[in-house]
Amino acid sequence: MLKAENLNVYYGAIHAIKDVSFEVNEGEIVTLIGANGAGKSTILKTVSGLLSTKTGGVTFMDQSLGKIPPHVIVEKGLAHVPEGRRVFTRMSVEENLEMGGYTQSKADNEKTMEEVYKLFPRLLERRKQVSGTLSGGEQQMLAMGRAMMSKPKLLMLDEPSMGLAPLLVEQIFEIIKSLNSVGTTILLVEQNAQMALSVADRGYVLETGSIISTGTGADLLASPIIKKAYLGG
């Protein structure tokens, strides 16, 4: 479904992503794990068209995304929930969701919004609240709900567990699994390798811009090297 081949991304002279290739098949949860600064967010930004690669490229459903602007990539069914949530803080919860649905018709938006509220009852309770006053966990839910409004085939999540209390992290991961079980393919970037690998079909381990290991979630969880470097044991 998504195929990244031979990506090389630079910030000026900094070579942030080095010959990275990976793929995500329809229906999978795939995770990219790695320490701070390994290049995880840079990869997601490259896939969604916010950054460009010097070589290689990304195809989504057999179409090259090379010259396609980010908003058109969203229309094609690829949504990105950025790190740090980035909700529109002065707008209400409902207005944020409406913004996420700009690619869809009004009737579709009403239906999708109901589904989002079913998935996140907390957002329904808070629908008139200004988003800047939501808690971190609520903002994460809103950012995910807003991305769902574009009815993505593939949802990319950048560190959804960041800064959340353990109970909320569990909840967010349950929601990721249920989104996947109703047909959304997921590309998940996480520093919480334990949680990410336990929900993922497959994973890629990124170190200073290069993929150093790949395997099923279960295999990576069991790997002594991964345990030592990323799972605190």
Ligand code: ATP
């Ligand atoms: P984190 O989990 O801390 O967000 P990450 O794995 O997502 O880490 P990236 O944010 O992709 O890592 O950063 C990869 C490398 O690129 C880092 O060395 C970072 O300092 C550098 N980098 C990221 N954004 C920029 C930028 N706008 N300008 C220059 N260098 C950048």
